[in-house]
Amino acid sequence: MKRLKQFLMVLIAFFVLFSLKAQTLREQVKSLYSPEVYGKIQSTNFKLGDLTVTSESIFGVKALNKKCGIIINNGEFKLKIKNKYCIPVVKRNTKRFHISTTNSIGELTITKKFDNAYILTTNDLGATTPLQSDIKLPESLKKFIVENPFIDPAIDFTGAKLQNNDITVAVFETTLGYFYYVFDPDDTESEQLFYLRKSKYIDYYEMYEIAYQPYEREVYELTAPDFSVTHIDLNVVNTQKDLVTIDAKLTITAETTLNGLTFDLVNSYYTLNTNTGRISGSKELKVDSLKINGEDSDYIHYSHKLLVKLPQGAKKGDKIVLYTRLSGDILHRLFGDNFWQLDNYAWYPKAKLKEEHATIHIKATVPDNFTVFASGDTVSFKKKDGYKTIETKLDYPIQRPLISAGKYFIHKKKALGRSCIVATHGTKKDKNSKRLLNYFFAASDIIERGVNKPYPFKDQYIIETNFDRYYTGPSIIYVGSEIFNPKYETIDDLNLLFINDIARAYFRFRLNLPNENEFWISEGFSQYIAAITYTQLFRKRKVAQKKFIRILRKWKRGAELVKSGDSIYLASHLCGKKSKDIYDMVHLYYDKAPLVLHALRLEMQKKYGAQNGDRMFFVWISSILKSFSGRYVNTYDCIRLLNMITRDNWQPFFDKYIFGTETPDINI
Known part of the structure; x- marks a missing residue:
């Protein structure tokens, strides 16, 4: 009897071990590529966020014996855009791709018929009836999902579940191409719709944002992070050509209960043929080792994401240390030059902007015929055995450090x-x-x-x-x-551009921005302060005034070039199909944003007197830097601070010119 009991215990342990093995992140993601259909959903339509999907053929699917979503054949989706600030941007983006929309009071609706859809969701989809035939994920849709490196519903869905977030991701196959929808009510508290079409340059699909809107919040209201990266320790070694080894140690604080962590991390990037201007190949970055708090941990590195399972989980306030060793021939040498950059792409595990707020320590080693530079203040610089090593650090939080080297x-x-x-x-x-x-x-x-x-x-x-x-x-x-x-x-423009980069040291790197919507703060304020600074370099007052008027006229011309759907705050959501979208984004950040700040200054002079209005305007700018130095800042913080200084309400001004699409009328 005792031996039988021992045998049963071993058998149970084996099945538990087998079950745990089947539940690795890689297995979880792989199972979502080939889900099992368990029944037909009785309902012919369902609603997720502001998306409504209608079809007579909706089938429930499961992966690893857990319900995970639906497959749909022949249907229609409708996405309602209700946010007043987002409607003009979405209207502009849909026109770029000739996507039909309908208007009603306070709403814009995108409607599209589709052939097939695959939707992963944590929502309850209701009752089912038995299957009458064998139903599977269509091969065309499966092929698109598996082979496209820029979207991966399985990765996005698994990553959200690791951080205990409800999420819905959907891929729609249409005659126009593919659409990708993300509804994230917990983390980003938003919904987005992307359009994907075949690229002319690479054998993949280009991805364009069509629609964005916050969910049950206003655009300027922030969402809480799931975790915070508080310190980044990087050791980068380049021994030959493009090959690099990156040891990254991230110190993390859990801000809520977590089962895992999700980061951006490239697994490859494309190289450019400088003769043809086309993509000529790709370079890979591999994860050689990964540990959580000193112990090996389950992870998956795929589709430019790194998903990491926490062996013991984490509760709010817990400290987590993530260590990764990465290697690959990924050093970025545009045009084959004798320099490389590790710049703004995810060459180490990068959290979202709202989650990376870290002090840094960097060591970078290169062959001694190169000179190496790294973000931070220099601690030491050494030459030894044919190599140069720089060590830097910063003791206040920043985002997105860089490393560069060359001759x-x-x-x-x-x-x-x-x-x-x-x-x-x-x-x-x-x-x-x-x-x-x-x-x-x-x-x-x-x-x-x-x-x-x-x-x-x-x-x-x-x-x-x-x-x-x-x-x-x-x-x-x-x-x-x-x-x-x-x-x-062009010398004035180049000098102003250079001084703008100097000013950005304050407004981008002394302040931390929680998301892309807030980029106007770094760009608009930097541009305005740069203009003031540039004119002060001239001793003659009349010359300085002429220079400033010239800059104001340039801003006004640039602002007039952008038209419908052009919100400064939502500039990052322009789809980017045409070069005009990129130019308009530039005009919004570097022309319209500083012009609006100048209009605010003039309005304050008008309300409070020229001298007192000017004083309060510059006190406001100084107070932003003083109050939020080394901290996150957002537009609402700036408005609140301005209201305190002036004892007035400036929300309507920002509603019109920053969140909205109006341009101030300034006589120059």
């Missing part, structure tokens, strides 16, 4: 308690490098005194690239080659 000529200057390096390639460019160094110290000093906050970085790097790209990260500014040989007619 450069170095120009350095120290002043005002900080240092600045200009790195050029090809030739030394001594004269214009010195000009940029002088501009940096003069402009940063003016901004520092104006906002009454010290410059955020002790070490600033200005790095030349071989293409006209101006991109800023914490303590790193990439500049195009044209700034080293400016033409007379």
